Amino acid sequence: MSITNLESVTPVDMNIFRNVVGHFASGVTVITTAVDGQLYGTTASAVSSLSMEPPMMLACLNRSSSTHDRVVEAGVFGINILAEDQGALAFHFGRKGEDKFATVPHTLSEEGIPLIDGALATIVCHVAETPTGGTHTVFLGLVSHAEAHDREPLAYYRGTMGRLEPTKELAAYQATRNWVLLRTSPLGEDLDIDAIAAASRAEADHVANALVKLESEHLVFRTETGKYQPKPITAELTDSAYDSRATIESGVIASQLGKISDQTIATLREITAKLADLRETSESDLEEFLALNVAYHDALVGVAGSSQLVDSFRRLGIGTVWRQALTPEQWSRQLDHRHVAELTEALAAGDAPAAQAALAAHTEFGKTLAREVVARHGGQV
Known part of the structure; x- marks a missing residue:
């Protein structure tokens, strides 16, 4: 040879x-x-x-x-x-x-x-x-x-972990969701299924199915011609998304607090520490922050042992839109993770009232920032 x-x-x-x-x-x-x-x-x-x-x-x-x-x-x-x-x-x-x-x-x-x-x-x-x-x-x-x-x-497929059978469909859904939230197709423009499929290396049928899901999530809407367009994100929508996610997490805390394993607590502490390190870094990475945030909340909701609940929770997330909506000053404020740290320690201590209070504060912080971002963009993003 x-x-x-x-x-x-x-x-x-x-x-x-x-x-x-x-x-x-x-x-x-x-x-x-x-x-x-x-x-x-x-x-x-x-x-x-x-x-x-x-x-x-x-x-x-x-x-x-x-x-x-x-x-x-x-x-x-x-x-x-x-x-x-x-x-x-x-x-x-x-x-x-x-x-x-x-x-x-x-x-x-x-x-x-x-x-x-x-x-x-x-x-x-x-x-x-x-x-x-x-x-x-x-x-x-x-x-x-x-x-x-x-x-x-x-x-594991294209950055996504999940069950073997639906992994390609899930990857197509996440790629389509990111396309919509990143406003790759601007507001008022039809979403081209073939273009999304080509860009994300997905099957057109999977992209079409993803758009049906996104319509149920109020992230896209169907026009009179039958085409899909991105739906504007308003303060009402962000409030609803944050409140719905908080309802799920509050339910998990109420029903599963005594069942949270040491392994899960260790994972939550690891992520919290990473968020703290990120805040101390002069060149903060929004992508890393968003990934850590997703991992934290997925781990918490996952305590319930229901993949359907985790999926429902994920579908309420709109963090991707912040990639193109936040100013440097707002992004710096987004790095404030003190309520996450308080929530982590309350969960570790098995203190339900403190955990619920930290979750409520974390939710209100997110809602307030989201309202400011939406207002800065004229009432919709």
Whole structure:
């Protein structure tokens, strides 16, 4: 086999590459290991079976990851293939931090490797080879233990995690929703289903179905010609959205406060700390703030154990519109997370009145800012 002279090859643009490889649907795993009794783990999607005889797996880890170095040191690692209800774990292990297993139920293998309870499947591998490529090491592992359970997988496709079957539909819905809220098609202009489908690499039927959902969410409306157009966001709509989301979260707090796991509290604290760090950064990232905000509220509502409730809650969110509506001063105020911090600690303490009060304050803060933004844009965005 001849080896290509890489010096003569011009790499594809990084943004193009990221977009293209995002079209590869995959499962979600957590790679785990242990050294001297200390447990380590990190989220990874670049994992695959390699050989049936002998049974081998491969897992790619970034060399900047602390788990990477521990796998090198231990010479053995676990592959935990996550089930559809373990999306919060993917987020949990995707962040840097100490003792990620403190709040995660797990079982130790014979080799002392932590295997996550409730995972779709768990595999223990002994490192056989460690080729490198770019920023990553490819760990080729000989499998010494493998176990699977009758559950549904957590799938990852184009930045979206969810059930395997509807992942493409969900990705189309989210892409269409972002198109509408970002005002890619301005107010007063028809939404071109084919254009949205082409831009988001989605099927036109999925985009059409997404617009039907968005009409029920009062984000688009149908004209007399049968076309859809973005619906103006008014103060009345933002008030309704914030109040409806607060009603769901208040219900979760009232019914589930005593059932919130240590793992969920740890996740909420991690996100709260990230929000605090973001506020201290001179170059604040709105995209990161919005993603953290979504993750926080999803984790809280997810305590109820209902994917339908989480879906309903998400469909009430209109945060995407702030990407093009906020002034720098308003964006700075949006970073004020004190009510989120108060809510987190009230949940950790099991203090229902304090949690409800913090939620109410957080909701009113959001409503007030939204009204100001809408007013600055002449009464609609």
